Amino acid sequence: MIKITFPDGTVRDYKAGITGLELAKDISPALAREVLSVTVNGEVTDLTRPINSDASIRLHKWDDEEGKHTFWHSSAHLMAEAIEQLWPGTKFGIGPAIENGFYYDIEPGNGHELTDDDLILIENKMKELASRNQPIERREVSKQEAIAYFTKKGDEYKLELISELEDGTISFYSSGTFVDLCRGPHLPSTEPIKAIKVLSLAGAYWRGDEKRKMLTRVYGITFPKQKMLDEYLAFLEEAKKRDHRRIGKELELFTFSPKVGMGLPLWMPRGAEIRASLINFLTSILKKRGYKIVATPHIGNVNLYKTSGHYEKYGESSFRPISTPQEGEQFMLKPMNCPHHCEIYNATPHSYKDLPLRMAEFGTVYRYEQSGELHGLTRVRSFTQDDAHHFCRPDQLREEFKSIIDLVLYVFRLLNFNEFTAQVSLRDPDHKEKYIGTDENWERAERDIIEAAAEMNLSTVVETGEAAFYGPKLDFMVKDAIGRKWQLGTIQVDYNLPERFDLTYNGSDNQKHRPVMIHRTIFGSMERFVAVLIENSAGKFPLWLAPDKAVILPISEKYNDYAKNVLELLNNSDICTLIDERSEKIGKKIRDNELKRIPYLLIVGEKEEQTGTISVRRQGEGDKGTMKPEEFIKYIKEEIKREIAV
RNA sequence: GCCGAUGUAGCUCAGUUGGCCAGAGCAGCUGAUUUGUAAUCUGCAGGUCGGGGGUUCGAAUCCCUUCAUCGGCUCCA
CATH class of the missing domain: 3.40.50.800 (Anticodon-binding domain)
Incomplete structure (x- = not known):
């Protein structure tokens, strides 16, 4: 006998080898019909896997993220089976569940190129296969066997994945005719998958690497009930009406002109009014919080960005330098305001008594985003950051950082922005070459951010590889109408630029010391913030922001x-x-x-x-x-x- | 930049397998009406069918190319 602990704390005895599904049946037949997967000792697994020792368990239904995840993951396999039957010889990359549905990255067999017309074929095939209620079965295999299987099948993508796995940890799942390398978990069968929609096609680089082959990504979503699918599709339709690009046009807030250039927003009178109201609002708050407003030019000498390190990092892939009649003289459109602010700092001597110094500017910057990345007001080539830089002593850093978190939360609260995620963005420890600065400074800065957030009782998610090239960040993310995440505010600790610009202050010991810099925005950019504001309010702005009252x-x-x-x-x-x-x-x-x-x-x-x-x-x-x-x-x-x- | 799709009037969209001067609703302008809490009626005007090239007796429709947009990927200082 083994002891099973349930989420409510009750402990019951069962015979060893009992499965999650049997546990559910024991509780109630109704639960057994709805349960999709089970967490055993913290690991989400199949309902049909035997539990052989004492365990605490949680059963997952559709309402749990884990349950949905299992449901969609199995749906991805179902879709793969359909695709394999329609186009034999198809090679498969990865096919995970995502926030809304699932996808599978594939290379269709016989050089077939998928078009939108194929979506309905896949969908119908999936429906046909799902109606057969095929069991989904797990099998543990040796690495050798796994390699043999996919070598025979000729699927180099799966072979690459297998090559990175440890022998003894490899499992196959089969559903109908389709066998996949997969960790699981899965539904016991395709029986619960009642409503199916194959949504769209997209290209996606194998392993997310733009130097590697582009596979075809097929997106789909499934539900246990047709009504849920109908509601989801209706939601997507409704969300389109809140698209800021559409409302921006309807309410005459902003526009784009091919003659001016793609990604260069033109604020129309009503939109400019909103933008100005936001700037006034934030400026009055900043002044109360000890910020000094500065203003700097839209261009800077190319050497400024060589000093900052931005030229080396982005010089080749951004707007080209502007030449002047003076031989060898070059200027760049400013891609950020920090180097200019550093030079303002350097214009006067600083005492430890003067710090922290908070320098703010609504600074317009220019970045050559790739053509395919442009998106309404959320991703543009010219935008105005509500930028500020705090220059402080190392001993002030923690408090200064916390005061900015407080400011962000304060502004978001005033604007009723309740649905945001605070994300700690750290560097990718496996690719340190992408970043500048010493390990010591990086570790110090990352620790500063994590601890400051914790001291503010801010609940955060941690993402590695999302840091800026010069330092880690605390990012405030919000969602648009259809759930895409956008970064608004960001707070960044930087030990690098102060060194590059040789920023100093006189300490109480009358020696030169190095200040620490914090980069921060609240809105992120006026453009993106207004976009998110539009999508969240559906264009029905609060009275104080409404351009016409x-x-x-x-x-x-x-x-x-x-x-x-x-x-x-x-x-x-x-x-x-x-x-x-x-x-x-x-x-x-x-x-x-x-x-x-x-x-x-x-x-x-x-x-x-x-x-x-x-x-x-x-x-x-x-x-x-x-x-x-x-x-x-x-x-x-x-x-x-x-x-x-x- | 890459994959896929789309591009017809200011906006939202029709336009059959290539075939007479390219259509509708809304918006705009006319004229009538002078209205009490979510659509009054009349008439008019508005498009080199994204741009360029080609096939054809004939192209919005087929082909090539280019630009832009949309959904993703990559990127996001």
């Missing part, structure tokens, strides 16, 4: 004069207001202006003119009653004050 809708042209009086009154009170003088019915005017997401619609007709009032309608909410314009001004100002109660 109100629109006056006269019932008929007879009341246009009265409407203009009100308009003047509101605009003179700093409430940006429009007027809709068209000869349309009031219902039409309301509809059109509701769709423009203007927060307040002010209706004036005979009644209002006679009593000197306006009828107030809140966008998305409806009629709020009648009030005097003066009352409305007070009302709206109160609301704005509440929204950004700093």
